[in-house]
Amino acid sequence: MAEDSSNPNRGIDWRQVMSFTLLFKSFRVAAHPSKIILALTLLLLLYAGGRALDAVWPGEHGGHFMPFFSGQVNHVTQVVEGVRDVSVWRITRGIYDFLITGPVNACINNPVYSTIYGTYFLIIWSVFGGAVARVAAVHVARDEKISVRQALRFSVSKFLSFFSAPLIPALIIGFIGLATAAAALVGNIPFVGPLAVGVLFIVPLLAAFVVTLILIGTFGGFNLMYPTIAIEGSDSFDAISRSFSYVYARPWRMLFFTAVSVVYGALTYLFVRLFIWVMLSVAHLFVGVGMFTQTSTGADTWQAMWPSPTGSERLTYAIDNAALGTGGDIGAFFIAFWVYLVVGVLGAFAISFYFSANTIIYFLMRNEVDATELDDVYIEQSDDDLLDRPLPNDLTKPVDSSKLVESTKPMESTVPTDSTRPIESSTPKVIDAGRSATSSDSSPSSDASPSSIASIDLGTLDAPNPPTTPPTQP
Numbered sequence: 001m002a003e004d005s006s007n008p009n010r011g012i013d014w015r016q017v018m019s020f021t022l023l024f025k026s027f028r029v030a031a032h033p034s035k036i037i038l039a040l041t042l043l044l045l046l047y048a049g050g051r052a053l054d055a056v057w058p059g060e061h062g063g064h065f066m067p068f069f070s071g072q073v074n075h076v077t078q079v080v081e082g083v084r085d086v087s088v089w090r091i092t093r094g095i096y097d098f099l100i101t102g103p104v105n106a107c108i109n110n111p112v113y114s115t116i117y118g119t120y121f122l123i124i125w126s127v128f129g130g131a132v133a134r135v136a137a138v139h140v141a142r143d144e145k146i147s148v149r150q151a152l153r154f155s156v157s158k159f160l161s162f163f164s165a166p167l168i169p170a171l172i173i174g175f176i177g178l179a180t181a182a183a184a185l186v187g188n189i190p191f192v193g194p195l196a197v198g199v200l201f202i203v204p205l206l207a208a209f210v211v212t213l214i215l216i217g218t219f220g221g222f223n224l225m226y227p228t229i230a231i232e233g234s235d236s237f238d239a240i241s242r243s244f245s246y247v248y249a250r251p252w253r254m255l256f257f258t259a260v261s262v263v264y265g266a267l268t269y270l271f272v273r274l275f276i277w278v279m280l281s282v283a284h285l286f287v288g289v290g291m292f293t294q295t296s297t298g299a300d301t302w303q304a305m306w307p308s309p310t311g312s313e314r315l316t317y318a319i320d321n322a323a324l325g326t327g328g329d330i331g332a333f334f335i336a337f338w339v340y341l342v343v344g345v346l347g348a349f350a351i352s353f354y355f356s357a358n359t360i361i362y363f364l365m366r367n368e369v370d371a372t373e374l375d376d377v378y379i380e381q382s383d384d385d386l387l388d389r390p391l392p393n394d395l396t397k398p399v400d401s402s403k404l405v406e407s408t409k410p411m412e413s414t415v416p417t418d419s420t421r422p423i424e425s426s427t428p429k430v431i432d433a434g435r436s437a438t439s440s441d442s443s444p445s446s447d448a449s450p451s452s453i454a455s456i457d458l459g460t461l462d463a464p465n466p467p468t469t470p471p472t473q474p
Helices: 019-030 033-056 065-084 088-109 111-142 148-157 159-164 167-188 192-199 202-232 236-249 251-290 301-305 326-370 383-388 401-406 437-441
Strands: none
Touching: 019 033, 019 111, 019 251, 019 326, 033 065, 033 111, 033 148, 033 326, 065 088, 065 251, 088 111, 111 148, 111 159, 111 202, 111 326, 148 159, 159 167, 159 202, 159 236, 167 192, 167 202, 167 236, 202 236, 202 251, 202 326, 236 251, 236 326, 251 301, 251 326, 301 326
């Protein structure tokens, strides 16, 4: 039967045409328990480190970390609400404030504090963020889930690559800026200085051109650096090279994938937040039915320990310590611990989604630019994997000892059975070095004919040949 060539849909690879739909897999990848555990540990360590640093370095307003942390959370909320309200301005403003305004203001106001906490942040982010990226890479490419221990082992082995990848572009920009500023000191020389600066001003322009390329590549490809190391198993230089090349090779495709992931991520964030809000509201309702006592001030004890989540849009709350006694304060402390741990899952999901979505974007960009298959991922083979691997069947079978005994038998002769055929002896002639040449020529053995060679019985071949001894000298 002839094929229907009139069908326009025949031969169209819709997965290739609609490749961005793979980004909708980000929610399922991000919600995996191993990634949530790693991301929650990352978030708790960052929060605990900031509060500990505030205790050591309190500052003027009681600390530097909490204002910065609260501001970053508000910027994320602004992006999510912008997606909900379909406001492009609020989305872009929230992203700009989260990436630039907040960190830059923190560095300007408290440079030493920001340097210390920034170093701590990058260490924690490299270990646990790299582990989340590794789990997401294997999950997306092979639909397999590696353990938390395997992910952490990979991130620790690649720690220098994860740690240095974001720093190298910043160091290059700083070096170019310092070199340009140092060269500009020549301009302070009277008469000659301004003239030299004017003639050689093309050099600062070229330096600014290079810095602009690095800034655009870093801003656009920063999200691809960790996925590059997690997928390729490479180093920081390869991460920078690939992220820059993909951004400049397909800039609009990269922007489109990022926009889709931001919108989809905001929607899934709202869903997870709604799930947690319902969960906390139900728990508050059930406990409130059974706990109906009042404090000494006449307030509801349970409401003073934990205000109902249904009365506020925010998941955070304040404890009414003035109305509670000692037991109530301690109980409220533990309730707050568990409630904020559940609320922290929302932040952990946001971190997990960030790495999962950017891992998928890296797979898509690599497929677009390098035509590499989407399931191509670096797989390391550890010693534990080699020990756990079963042996082949041939190595597990018992050895037959009789075969070993048979192998020690002497080999049978393969000489033809015609025993009447004379066989030349292969035994070398022994020459007596003590004889002279004249006595050797007069020896009767030198005139022996071939017919005088005795025939050898084949039955004697199985026996070992007797040792040949040189003739005795007369």
